[in-house]
Amino acid sequence: MMKIEADRAKCDGLGMCEAMAPDFFEVGDDGTVVVLDERPGEEYRQDLSAAVDACPVLALKLRD
Amino acid sequence: MTLVVVGASLAGLRAVEAARRDGYRGRIVLIGAEDHPPYDRLPLSKAFLDAEGPGRIEPFHSEAALRDELGVEPVLGAPADGLDTTAREVAVDGRTVSYDALVIATGATARRLPGSEGIAGVHTLRTAEDALAVRAALDRGARTVVIGAGFIGSEVAAAARKRGLSSTIVEALDVPLIRSVGAEAGAVCASLHREAGTELWLSTTVTGLEANGGVVTGVRLASGEVLPADLVVAGIGVVPATGWLAGSGVPLHERDGGVVCDATLATGVPGVYAAGDVAHAENPLFDGELMRLEHWTNAAEQGAAAARHAFAPESARALAPVPYFWSDWYGHRIQFVGTPRADEVVTAVPASGGFTALYRRRDRIVGALTVDRPREIMKYRRHIAGRAPWPEALAFAAATAA
Ligand SMILES: Cc1cc2nc3c(=O)[nH]c(=O)nc-3n(C[C@H](O)[C@H](O)[C@H](O)COP(=O)(O)OP(=O)(O)OC[C@H]3O[C@@H](n4cnc5c(N)ncnc54)[C@H](O)[C@@H]3O)c2cc1C
Numbered sequence A: 001m002m003k004i005e006a007d008r009a010k011c012d013g014l015g016m017c018e019a020m021a022p023d024f025f026e027v028g029d030d031g032t033v034v035v036l037d038e039r040p041g042e043e044y045r046q047d048l049s050a051a052v053d054a055c056p057v058l059a060l061k062l063r064d
Numbered sequence B: 001m002t003l004v005v006v007g008a009s010l011a012g013l014r015a016v017e018a019a020r021r022d023g024y025r026g027r028i029v030l031i032g033a034e035d036h037p038p039y040d041r042l043p044l045s046k047a048f049l050d051a052e053g054p055g056r057i058e059p060f061h062s063e064a065a066l067r068d069e070l071g072v073e074p075v076l077g078a079p080a081d082g083l084d085t086t087a088r089e090v091a092v093d094g095r096t097v098s099y100d101a102l103v104i105a106t107g108a109t110a111r112r113l114p115g116s117e118g119i120a121g122v123h124t125l126r127t128a129e130d131a132l133a134v135r136a137a138l139d140r141g142a143r144t145v146v147i148g149a150g151f152i153g154s155e156v157a158a159a160a161r162k163r164g165l166s167s168t169i170v171e172a173l174d175v176p177l178i179r180s181v182g183a184e185a186g187a188v189c190a191s192l193h194r195e196a197g198t199e200l201w202l203s204t205t206v207t208g209l210e211a212n213g214g215v216v217t218g219v220r221l222a223s224g225e226v227l228p229a230d231l232v233v234a235g236i237g238v239v240p241a242t243g244w245l246a247g248s249g250v251p252l253h254e255r256d257g258g259v260v261c262d263a264t265l266a267t268g269v270p271g272v273y274a275a276g277d278v279a280h281a282e283n284p285l286f287d288g289e290l291m292r293l294e295h296w297t298n299a300a301e302q303g304a305a306a307a308r309h310a311f312a313p314e315s316a317r318a319l320a321p322v323p324y325f326w327s328d329w330y331g332h333r334i335q336f337v338g339t340p341r342a343d344e345v346v347t348a349v350p351a352s353g354g355f356t357a358l359y360r361r362r363d364r365i366v367g368a369l370t371v372d373r374p375r376e377i378m379k380y381r382r383h384i385a386g387r388a389p390w391p392e393a394l395a396f397a398a399a400t401a402a
């Protein structure tokens, strides 16, 4: 199963991930990302890859 | 098949990455005027200017990785200097490279201050070299004068203040950023400068520079006054880099010479697409308005889409992006989504707990600006993308204002 990894130290809170996949990412009040569901189903792979690629600071990874 | 991408920065890189990700195995040539492989400009006016910032600029991929991992032929340090759209050839470095598909991603060049040639200490901030020079001046404790209160100039002023150096911004308009965020939000942004101790001269025109021995010493104003300076950074806008397209038949915008394309990024010339800061693209989300955006996310998205569409024009889909940019000054985060061209702007959260301004066109929300409200901005982006009715956006703002 896929796993979303977010490096909160790298995250700059820019919210691109939230824009691409709002069901999985949300920027919190402290300005860093919260992963809403770390183990998404396979059907979300495309949306999640788009979110990972959109992060300007490369804070996100998808692991299999 | 050969894909040629001209412009080796964010949009160009995302174009070649998307082509490979989609399984394209053919030849890719990436032509770039700079000596470096593609690197990120974002940090150049931010972390890179910090006293403890990174000492060097790391590219997204090394030249070897571009070659070996992405299978790209990089032609770096060599600007394309002509395009023949009939023969489908790009001229570079005294030779020609043939293409089947071409992505134009040559971005924009910073406008220079007239009369600054040959005066040391006067810079623009667009390239790695520019950033190194500005940083070195800050390291020497320069008194900084920024000309133009746009986002990049404002970030430079903030970087100088962060080091405890004096910083001054001179702006010709009476409200900074009025074109990018409107008057009210521009005034709020201006107040961030003043609170942080940056001197802000509005409605002020620069008439020249003072120099001593070829080194800048001051900025002369229309009033005759001279602001002392060891470092002058001009943030007075950019010009699309399309000189090499003269006579090629690729449509150029009459105002600024940027490449005009439709919502699929097609230029109308067979096989030729454009992406990033160079491109004016129609945006169906905002009444088909032609938009030339100078934003990171736009360059990344358009770069990838342009390559995909160049290979499969029949399955090309119109892009309807919600523009998004952000900027960091004095520890405050300014974020903007959508367009500031509106019938009405409403302040939804007053400046004490951060600031939110919403932009209405007819009966829907078309833009939102926030200061220090990182949690909300992407929700507004969704409202805008979904053409949400104005009352809905106002209700959301009221619910989050506390
Ligand atoms: C200092 C700075 C800070 C920024 N901060 C932010 C921010 O906080 N948020 C945000 O959203 N955006 C920001 N941006 C904007 C963002 O970086 C740009 O939108 C993005 O770089 C555009 O990418 P591009 O590939 O379209 O063009 P560019 O980055 O301009 O790259 C174009 C490339 O093409 C090359 N080129 C030009 N002519 C030729 C030719 N004839 N042949 C070959 N190569 C050529 C150029 O040398 C250049 O390398 C910032 C920009 C700068 C400069």
Ligand code: SF4
Residues within 6 Å of the ligand: A006, A010, A011, A012, A013, A014, A015, A016, A017, A018, A025, A027, A032, A033, A054, A055, A056, A057, A058, A059, A060
């Ligand atoms: S896109 Fe990257 S930086 Fe932005 S919130 Fe998501 S993880 Fe953080």
